[in-house]
Amino acid sequence: MLPITNFILLSAVIFTIGAVGVFFKRNIITILLCIELMLNAANLAFVAFASYFGDTTGQLFVFIVMTVAAAEAAVGLGLVIAIFRNRETLNVDEANILKL
Amino acid sequence: MFDAITNYFSNLTPEHYFFFLFAIVAIASALEVVMQRSPLYSAVALIFTMAALAANFVLLKAQFLAAIQIIVYAGAIIVLFVFVIMLLNVRAEESRLDRFTALRWIAAPSAIVLFAGAFAAIRFSNLDTLAPSPTAAAAGTTERIAEVMFTKYLLPFEAASVLIMMAIVGALVLAARAKEYDAELSGIENQEVPPKPEPEAQPEEVEVS
Amino acid sequence: MNTTTLLGGIIFAPLIGALVLGLFGKRMNERTVGLIASATVGVSFVLAIIAFTTLLGVAPEGAEGIRRLHNPLFPWIEVGSFKAPFDLVLDPLSALYVVFVTGVGFLIHIFATGYMHGEGGYYRFFCYMNLFMFNMLVLILGSNMLVMFVGWEGVGLCSYLLIGFYFQQQGPAFPNQSAKKAFIVNRIGDVAFAIAIMLVFMKAGSIEFAAVNEWARSLTAAEPMTVAAFGLGGASTIALLMFIGATGKSAQIPLFVWLPDAMAGPTPVSALIHAATMVTAGVYMVARTSEVFVKAPSAMFVVATIGALTALGAATIGLAQWDIKKVLAYSTVSQLGYMFLACGVGAFGAGVFHVVTHAFFKALLFLGSGSVILGMHHEQDMRKMGGLRKFMPITHATMAVGWLAICGFPLLSGFFSKDEILYQTFTTNAFANPVFGKIFWGIGALTAILTAVYMTRLMVLTFWTKERWHDDHGHDHGHADHADDGHGHHGLAKGETPHESPWSMTLPLIVLAIAAAVGGYVGVPNGLGHLVGIENSNMVEHFLEPSVAHVGSHGAVAGHGVEAAAPVAHDATLELGLTAFSILLALGGIGVGFWIFRKNPLLKLPKILEDKWRVDELYEATIIHPIRKLSESILWKAVDVRSIDGLVNAVADGIRGLGGTMRYLQSGLTRSYVAVILLGAACLVGYFLVQGYVK
Structure with missing residues (x-):
């Protein structure tokens, strides 16, 4: 069977791509998508360890992460709609009313 | 050198081929998520990432999670994204990225550092020697997951359901009250603030945006 | 011990009436409402009579020779040696009470169908009346x-x-x-x-x-x-x-x-x-x-x-x-x-x-x-x-x-x-x-x-x-006393x-x-x-x-x-x-x-x-007024406003002051936050790397 490092490295790559996306993108929706990407990368690591240790707990964590992701998507998209209605934009740089 | 490569390839099992196939798909589509300007294309690319990762889950004998990954992520969450994208009718992202160029000089190195760190951690650890567990297949069955979820981790499970509940309410509030806030904001701009009965009990204006 | 299920019927008939009237009464006409309300109490009355005659037929139990009918409904509270089951019991005393309460209640319900004719909230009235009958019967029959x-x-x-x-x-x-x-x-x-x-x-x-x-x-x-x-x-x-x-x-x-x-x-x-x-x-x-x-x-x-x-x-x-x-x-x-x-x-x-x-x-x-x-x-x-x-x-x-x-x-x-x-x-x-x-x-x-x-x-x-x-004589008695029955005209x-x-x-x-x-x-x-x-x-x-x-x-x-x-x-x-x-x-x-x-x-x-011996005035002067004064001058103005509100306000002011200082850390630019998070994550990974290396 494959060594576990393959999966962990794949996870690290996808996580980094997601992180860079969160940083560089300006469209809020895309940022949310990139966050999903990062969560998925973490999920992959969880599943890999769960599988190699033969322990179901890791898989359960993935389950919880998915729940959180769903909740985050719902609230995040609600925020997106609220922001869009108020400011007619999805650019995070324009949602800067909170600054001094 | 050449021998090593041929050796390497001759030792490959079908699992390796599948892993590399899906890893490439996953990385490529993940890059596509970031590089597309239209969020709609990003969302579609994300579906491919999800699917490739689901295939990886199957390789790791987590069949149940693979199914859930497709159903929940690709089937529900991404669809939700697509709905919102279409609802808002977002134009393609502008290409200008010049406003905060300075940030790029922080972000790119930190991303590289991040990956390098993770890579180093993986390399320096002796994860390679970790033998696959013989009980891996049993650990990923629906039955086993259900058993663990409803006995040992019942409380986190219930907490997660409460979280979902709160998210539903929160999303409703955020999406539904947007109009009221609009009215409130325009009202405040247009007319004078009515005299408050008690000066010390002024309500703080709370804005979500 | 003689058990029966009659007693449950006696108490639950009015409860069912109250629930039906409370939930659906608004859409019913007066006739239906009156019929349901009276009929449920009537059912209770009939059941009460049956229970009464049954009670006469059972053998006395215990040293005191009390005839009893039990109707256990469900265990309610059990904590240690404290047990309070929701049981009903009929003995001569409660039997007498149940019969006259349901009987008089039945007649009054019928009377009320005529008396309340045309009143707003007709169904509400009978819902409460039935609920009252239920509670009264629980009071009487509770064991x-x-x-x-x-x-x-x-x-x-x-x-x-x-x-x-x-x-x-x-x-x-x-x-x-x-x-x-x-x-x-x-x-x-x-x-x-x-x-x-x-x-x-x-x-x-x-x-x-x-x-x-x-x-x-x-x-x-x-x-x-x-x-x-x-x-x-x-x-x-x-x-x-x-x-x-x-x-x-x-x-x-x-x-x-x-x-x-x-x-x-x-x-x-x-x-x-x-x-x-x-x-x-x-x-x-x-x-x-x-x-x-x-x-x-x-x-x-x-x-x-x-x-x-x-x-x-x-x-x-x-x-x-x-x-x-x-x-x-x-x-x-x-x-x-x-x-x-x-x-x-x-x-x-x-x-x-x-x-x-x-x-x-x-x-x-x-x-x-x-x-x-x-x-x-x-x-x-x-x-x-x-x-x-x-x-x-x-x-x-x-x-x-x-x-x-x-x-x-x-x-x-x-x-x-x-x-x-x-x-x-x-x-x-x-x-x-x-x-x-x-x-x-x-x-x-x-x-x-x-x-x-x-x-x-x-x-x-x-x-x-x-x-x-x-006759038109002066309303020297005060208006409120005879306007109590609640109608604009009288x-x-x-x-x-x-x-x-x-x-x-x-x-x-x-x-x-x-x-x-x-x-x-x-x-x-x-x-x-x-x-x-x-x-x-x-x-x-x-x-x-x-x-x-x-x-x-x-x-x-x-x-x-x-x-x-x-x-x-x-x-x-x-x-x-x-x-x-x-x-x-x-x-x-x-x-x-x-x-x-x-x-x-x-x-x-x-x-x-x-003036009713001026008892109300006496209570007003000796009990209600002092309590009101105490509540107002000490509990409200001193304890609540000064101490509790003061404490809450102090905490709020402190946090507002802290926030006022802290907000200079916030640039308001989303992207700078992300950069900081990323940097922090990188630092964490670096820390663990060094830790692992040292070991």
Whole structure:
């Protein structure tokens, strides 16, 4: 069977791509998508360890992460709609009313 | 050198081929998520990432999670994204990225550092020697997951359901009250603030945006 | 142990009615609502009769020989040794109560279908009425004190809801105020009752009535009759606390002030809740736990004193009221005082017998007054009535029966029960000194005269003197007193005449009149029974005998372990003599009433009586005002505003100050936040790397 490092490295790559996306993108929706990407990368690591240790707990964590992701998507998209209605934009740089 | 490569390839099992196939798909589509300007294309690319990762889950004998990954992520969450994208009718992202160029000089190195760190951690650890567990297949069955979820981790499970509940309410509030806030904001701009009965009990204006 | 499922049916039929009416009543027409409400109570009544006859057939159990029917419903609270199952039990005492409560309730429901015709919230009214029936039946049938407490609080709630039925009216003396008053005054008693329950559990180890009475019987001797006995935490303390609970629910001194105000509710409510059933719950509770009371002579003395004083005080107030319902309200308070007097001298059976007869004639009188009020277009001031005999013949005839019954006119129901109470009071030896019994008897006799006088006054003013409904005399009595029944318009317009009520109202009146007339024959006192050659003629008390304690006067059964309660030989001559005296009292009172009020119906009585001895003003000055001042100056302005709000504001100010400083860290640019997070993550990974490397 494959060594576990393959999966962990794949996870690290996808996580980094997601992180860079969160940083560089300006469209809020895309940022949310990139966050999903990062969560998925973490999920992959969880599943890999769960599988190699033969322990179901890791898989359960993935389950919880998915729940959180769903909740985050719902609230995040609600925020997106609220922001869009108020400011007619999805650019995070324009949602800067909170600054001094 | 050449021998090593041929050796390497001759030792490959079908699992390796599948892993590399899906890893490439996953990385490529993940890059596509970031590089597309239209969020709609990003969302579609994300579906491919999800699917490739689901295939990886199957390789790791987590069949149940693979199914859930497709159903929940690709089937529900991404669809939700697509709905919102279409609802808002977002134009393609502008290409200008010049406003905060300075940030790029922080972000790119930190991303590289991040990956390098993770890579180093993986390399320096002796994860390679970790033998696959013989009980891996049993650990990923629906039955086993259900058993663990409803006995040992019942409380986190219930907490997660409460979280979902709160998210539903929160999303409703955020999406539904947007109009009221609009009215409130325009009202405040247009007319004078009515005299408050008690000066010390002024309500703080709370804005979500 | 005999079990049955009948009792569950008795309580749940009205509950189902209440639920159906509460959920779907709004879309039903009046006919359907009235039908459902009356039918569910009717079902309860039929089931109650069946249960009653079943009870007569079961074998007595235990050393006391009490017939019991059990209906376990579900285990409710079980904590350690504390068990409070939601069980129902039917014994002679609760059987009697269930039958008259459902019977009178059924008739009043029918009456109300006519009385409430065309009112807004018709379905709401009947929903509450059915809910009340449910709670009252839970109170009666509960096998332990906690279940009784549930019913106890439930009837209080329904009472509150129904007094405030016309809640739309605004003003200082209007229904929602009266409702609040009733609720709050009842709370005072309820707290005492709740403490009593805890104390009972501590002492007896159980709150099942059977076990509590068993525990009380097992006490070797009664506690001494001193004030200090209340501090012992034994039977006296328990009995006193329970009696305080009873004074709240049954409107005794000092907590009687809510009942007259409760007349702001619709008249059927006054009849059902504030005359016939709920207010007698206190008497029921005392009778239920009578074994505890007989072990606490000092508490018994308090009960008798309060009962006697309430009977006399309320009667004097009733003498001077102008509002027809207020007269009846004070009459109810007075009669409740009689019942407690009976309990206090140890004649629990006589007290319960008076509860039953009182339920008949007082419900009759209230319903009759409701009929009058409706006929007069919501006029309650007796000064504006008069001469109604011609216009409302059925109401007049039935109310006349009720009037004679409450006055103690020979051979009507009130005569037997009142006579029994007076006799038992006279001959009691519940107290060490027999003089007390004579004094209480004197107060009771005086009250009997007053009762006859003020009831005669009511009848004279309402039915017999000349018609006054178009007279225009000054409203010197204050507006609020006779606008209580909740309608913008009241009184007859020029040229209108009063009218007789529809059959749905007169039929219950007739049935109740028959009951008020002959209801007493189930409890003909022994002396009279012997006179006409019947042995053991006092069926009610014989029926109740096993389930209530006896002390003192009753010759047939010895008291249970009370030292002072040696059996007294049944003195037929004395009893007959007292009976003759009672007849004299009743006839004398009626005669005096006629003599005074026939000529001068609008006779003004001392202002202090019309002002109800100014008890409300006294409470306002001594209790309510100081509490309000205390709350305002200390609790509100010092504790709440200064301390609590000050603390909260200080915390809020501190955090606001901190935030004001901290916000300079926030650039407001989303991307810079992300950069920081990323940097932090990189640092964390680096840290772990170094850690691993060092190892």
